Amino acid sequence: MTDEVLDKQTSVSKSALEFLLQELVPTSIRVSHRLQDSAATTASVLADKDEPTVVDTQLSSIRNDLPGTVHVLDSALINNDEVTLRIETYGYNLGLKLAEVLLYKNNTNGTKIVDILDIMKFVCRDVWKCLYNKQMDNLRTNHRGTFVLVDKSYRSIENFNSSKGVHDTLAKARVHLWFPCGVIRGILMSFGVESYVTAEVTQLPYVSFNIHTSINN
Amino acid sequence: MAIYSFFIFDRHCNCIYNREFTHLDHTNGTSVGQVNRNNDSNTSKLLFGILYSLKTISSKLIDSEESESIISNALKSFTIGNYRIHYLESLTRLKFVLVSDNDIDNLQTVLWELYSNYFIRNVVQNSLSPVEFKQSDDIKENETSGKINNSNFINETDDFLQSLPFF
Numbered sequence: 164m165t166d167e168v169l170d171k172q173t174s175v176s177k178s179a180l181e182f183l184l185q186e187l188v189p190t191s192i193r194v195s196h197r198l199q200d201s202a203a204t205t206a207s208v209l210a211d212k213d214e215p216t217v218v219d220t221q222l223s224s225i226r227n228d229l230p231g232t233v234h235v236l237d238s239a240l241i242n243n244d245e246v247t248l249r250i251e252t253y254g255y256n257l258g259l260k261l262a263e264v265l266l267y268k269n270n271t272n273g274t275k276i277v278d279i280l281d282i283m284k285f286v287c288r289d290v291w292k293c294l295y296n297k298q299m300d301n302l303r304t305n306h307r308g309t310f311v312l313v314d315k316s317y318r319s320i321e322n323f324n325s326s327k328g329v330h331d332t333l334a335k336a337r338v339h340l341w342f343p344c345g346v347i348r349g350i351l352m353s354f355g356v357e358s359y360v361t362a363e364v365t366q367l368p369y370v371s372f373n374i375h376t377s378i379n380n
Numbered sequence: 381m382a383i384y385s386f387f388i389f390d391r392h393c394n395c396i397y398n399r400e401f402t403h404l405d406h407t408n409g410t411s412v413g414q415v416n417r418n419n420d421s422n423t424s425k426l427l428f429g430i431l432y433s434l435k436t437i438s439s440k441l442i443d444s445e446e447s448e449s450i451i452s453n454a455l456k457s458f459t460i461g462n463y464r465i466h467y468l469e470s471l472t473r474l475k476f477v478l479v480s481d482n483d484i485d486n487l488q489t490v491l492w493e494l495y496s497n498y499f500i501r502n503v504v505q506n507s508l509s510p511v512e513f514k515q516s517d518d519i520k521e522n523e524t525s526g527k528i529n530n531s532n533f534i535n536e537t538d539d540f541l542q543s544l545p546f547f
Contacts, residue, residue, distance in 0.1 A: 233507070233509065324509070324530040324533070326529035326530045326531075332508060
């Protein structure tokens with residue numbers, strides 16, 4: 164007899180998961196930089212190296228981009244479409260798979276998901292519970308296909324605080340929010356719902372996700 | 381009783397945080413002071429030097445059968461004239477230092493709180509803050525990097541220290 168997929172899980176360190184997810188944005192920026200570099204010069208400046216990363220290994224062509232520092236986030240590419248799309252795509256792929264696993268588990272509990280509102284409730288309850296160990300704090304809809312999901316303390320960015328002030332903090336936090344946007348879009352897609360998801364944050368860690376679908380409910 | 385200043389040194393011997401409290405206005409409980417003004421001052425360097433030497437000497441005096449963590453924190457406080465220096469070193473070689481007057485005996489729990497709560501939450505878990513403060517020479521002109529400069533850390537540690545009865 165095989166174990167249920169979700170019953171096999173024991174536990175993952177909250178901090179470890181957060182730190183891993185926080186690497187998404189710097190990594191995406193570095194990938195874009197590397198692509199730019201190799202496009203600009205025929206012989207790649209940063210040729211593939213086999214040496215392991217040490218404390219003064221330059222991680223990309225960004226000035227002073229060393230392990231443990233945050234200079235990479237000051238790159239001009241941080242709001243580049245290529246960078247944010249890459250982050251969103253990670254979330255999207257995760258969402259597609261996660262929906263499948265959660266639903267399969269749900270089926271045995273007898274939960275029924277029939278209309279779009281049920282799908283949104285599924286995102287608010289099951290998905291958020293699985294990813295962030297809490298539920299969404301609020302769900303609103305205009306009954307014309309637009310939904311607003313509010314998380315009053317979105318965990319991934321709650322400790323963000325830049326030395327350059329509130330404005331800078333929010334600007335960098337917004338880039339990180341493309342990941343959960345992608346997750347939501349992926350979940351909805353696995354139900355066959357095309358959507359456009361954006362996140363708004365004006366004060367940390369209060370985040371609202373705006374979801375536009377073409378379905379009238 | 382009073383706390384005069386608070387320092388954090390990283391494992392590259394740099395002073396990454398320096399907070400000095402000026403006790404002028406005792407009536408309304410507010411105190412002014414400077415943040416990250418004297419990180420490279422002689423006082424800061426001398427303080428680091430004396431801590432480093434005392435730590436090395438005291439760990440040699442201690443029975444080597446003791447476990448590693450006890451040895452690394454063998455030095456807890458010492459007194460120079462009218463000042464008492466309170467010291468806590470993490471296993472990652474971060475050094476937390478509080479300077480107070482002679483009336484305060486032990487600040488180990490306060491130092492531990494500063495490290496385990498405020499530092500972890502506002503520096504380590506804050507992905508907009510570096511955790512590696514070593515600087516290459518060509519960015520020395522940038523005053524803000526190489527130091528803990530985020531407002532949450534500064535405000536929360538200030539509030540915490542100022543809320544102590546013996547501040």
